[in-house]
Amino acid sequence: MKTDYKFWYVSRADDGHITECAIRFYEGDITTEIENGVSITRYRRTKRLGEDNLPHFKGRKSRKEASGTDTVIFTSKDFGNIKTDDELRLFLNSQLKKDASRTPIDEQK
């Protein structure tokens, strides 16, 4: 099984430092399906991952989306003083690696 993450939101303070981000984690696999009449092989997400599936996130702060789903929150206490999305991605990639049962997609290794 593979895994990846997507941003819900990223908040920055006046000085541009990232203060908080809400991240959605997923499980999926490389599959081949017909899309618009063409056979396409790519990563497809099959399941949203939460505390139940990601033990290393147990007890983490979360925020409810409009739908009521809990989404994992990270703050500067977790990732330090960073400003750019690339710096945030480096941190989040390191979080993906903690999931021993799944392999991060190539874009997030």
Next chain:
Amino acid sequence: MPVTTFYPQVDPETTSVDGRVLNEEGAVYATVQGAAAGTAAPSAEAGEVYALQNTKTAGAVFTVGRAFTLFDTSSLNNGDTVSAATYSIWFVVINNADTDSVSVITTSPASNTNLVTDDFDQAGTTKQATDVALSAITGNQYTDIALNSTGLTNVSLTGISKFGMRTAKDIAATQPTGVNNISQMFADTAGTANDPKLAVTHSLALETSVKSITSLLLGV
């Protein structure tokens, strides 16, 4: 002031979808452009796709395409003041036979979490930003579009902000003479470097209250 950047959700969505609704290959432009329903409504595509279209192709067939981008902005505080917002799309390839433009509009799909062909006529006509000429867009990078005062009022502080795009000549129902379309990335693409995004500059409700109290105390 703080800036919070929001992103649409990937498939399977529970809050906010993004994708495109197309009405493809009709013989009469007015019928294609003015239809209540389209012919396709993909919302789980990865990689480069053509969403915005106002196109005439060989054989005099017409295609009109509209983009839908919904953002769950419910993490903003009800009472925050939105002072600016930037809508950003990663465009790729531009075809511009008729000197067309991108218009940011609001959308009202039947569901916040899926698109259907009946959503074709649920892309509005009121401009939420100054139009961006296709000739001014550079492919393979973000195009940042500042929302106007109307657009700012459509950033929801409690739920889903529903924006999208049409070509300006689609909104004006101007029959195309050639290919006018632009490809882009949606949120289902792997990674996080090309997703649609909405960056909202907002003052916190508490911060506004503190400033008001301070002003009262200081008499300014």
